[in-house]
Amino acid sequence: MVTANSSCFQPLSFFLLGIPGLEHLHVWISVPFCSIFLSAIIGNSTVLLIIFIDTSLHQPMYIYFSVLAFVDLILTNSTVPKLLSIFWFQYNEISFRLCLLQMFFIHAFSTTESGIFLAMAYDRYVAICNPLRYSIIVTTSVIIKSGVLALLRGVVYILPLPLFVVRIHQYTSNVILHSYCEHMAVVRLSCSDASFNDHLGMIIGFLVLVMDSVFIVCSYTMILRAVLKLTKKAGMKAFGTCISHVSAILCFYIPILCSSLVHRFGRNVPHHTHILLANSYLLLPPMLNPLVYGIRTKQIRNRVIQLFF
Template sequence: METPNNSCFQPSFFVLLGIPGLEHLHVWISVPFFSIFLSAVIGNFSVALIIVLETSLHQPMYIYFTVLAFVDLTLANFTIPKLLGIFWFQNNKIDFHVCLLQMFFVHAFSTIESGIFLAMAFDRYVAICNPLRYSVIVTTSVIIKSGALAVLRGVFYILPLPLLLRRFHLYTSNIILHSYCEHMAVVRLACADVSFNDHVGIAVGFMVLVMDSVLIMTSYVMILRALLRLTAEARLKSFGTCVSHVCAILCFYIPILCSSLVHRFGTNVPHHTHILLANVYLLAAPLMNPLVYGIRTKQIRERVITFFS
């Protein structure tokens, strides 16, 4: 239940409003959300299963695809089922500790996905700029270490966010104007000075969104320079292998960037627009990654056709 803003209390649960301002459209909005969620689950599971079962696809690039599919499945399943529960059954309540757990997994797996994209950019850089030493540099050990580093980085960056929130016992309200436990949406309800939490959130966002983007862009600038020195046929073949990765990166970073900009500076943007953008960035990558890699990658496309035929 909502409490007056001039009093503070210790909530045992939070209430998620879904998409505030569009409650009358929740049932209709649930249709595309459910369709996208179902497509994302089927697509990512299919791509991961085909790569695991097909021994000829046990190569560095496809191993990264599998990890990416697992991350996307986890990210979608920690948010969309609860969102659909709100839309269909008005199941708005979420336990305080479950809310913090959801917050951790949403932000941690988003950070891990960014780290995987960074590792894939390094993989493409070595494959194109130093192809003769590719098998020596990009070994199974390197893949395992880069994946472990992406996971550890995600945990290290995000774990302080819910831990810092645990020190707040009193809140002005237990109603979250969001569809999931987004960090700043919860922080704003705390009945205390939250400036430190805000600064930590900005620092994490900068390290993930800005630094990873800069490093990925740098790698692709170097890849582009290497492509210009190749023959037309080799350039076309190498360019094709990079297009899938670039498309997936754009599908991941553009919604996050738009959501972050609207959240920080869009004071005149309707609140439901911000919530919709925040949900789009959770669904865009899980939906597009299997489509991009499945359609653009010849080996996966052939296995999918063979599998279903």
């Protein structure tokens, strides 16, 4: 069933190994993965429902929350169902086209989520540094345009990755040492030199993660300067509106940073640790973001209590 030899061939499908090296623990590992998946689905669906039905929440910050929840739902459903089928039923096979589609969705919507965080940082910058013109600058039209722009950027940046993979016709193996169709995990199986794809992935990662992080840090530097000019009470109240956003950013970027550092420098780190870290930045933010919004945002917290209790 699984072909893995040194000769080059063109596979019709690939085989994902789940968490390589921990196959004997897949059933036990599936418990936290399934719990995270259900939490993410319920949490983000609840956020979307509450913001949709409560007209008082049709404001820029909450609209951004709803867009983020929608992106998180797509990210979660792009990875976990297939992973659970591997854990529970040993259904490792994935067709070549579905593998490319999963690759595109995972990377494109991760890029989109980073763009949404950048737009939210700008929203908080205008709200605190230029509050009198906030309603004029941050309009519904601006929010829609920023969301569409974040999505288009994700598509434009990531579309070349699967397109270049399509051009690879010969592989040394069809066994992917990963739990999902990660770009470089697939490219490294090719018979040809993968350095171009590796450099392309690094350039895209720099444009997305590093540049977005720089702009977000700049926004919060200016926010902090504006807050320090206010009275202590007013400053705490103003910065308190940013806590949810800052927490969501940390939940998203810290797992990515840890995974990148271990991938680049952790040569002696077991392979299953790399895979678990690679899953963490796709699974933890969708689970934690609704909790952050619910705990830190009074309006959403009250609506959740009313909805369920």
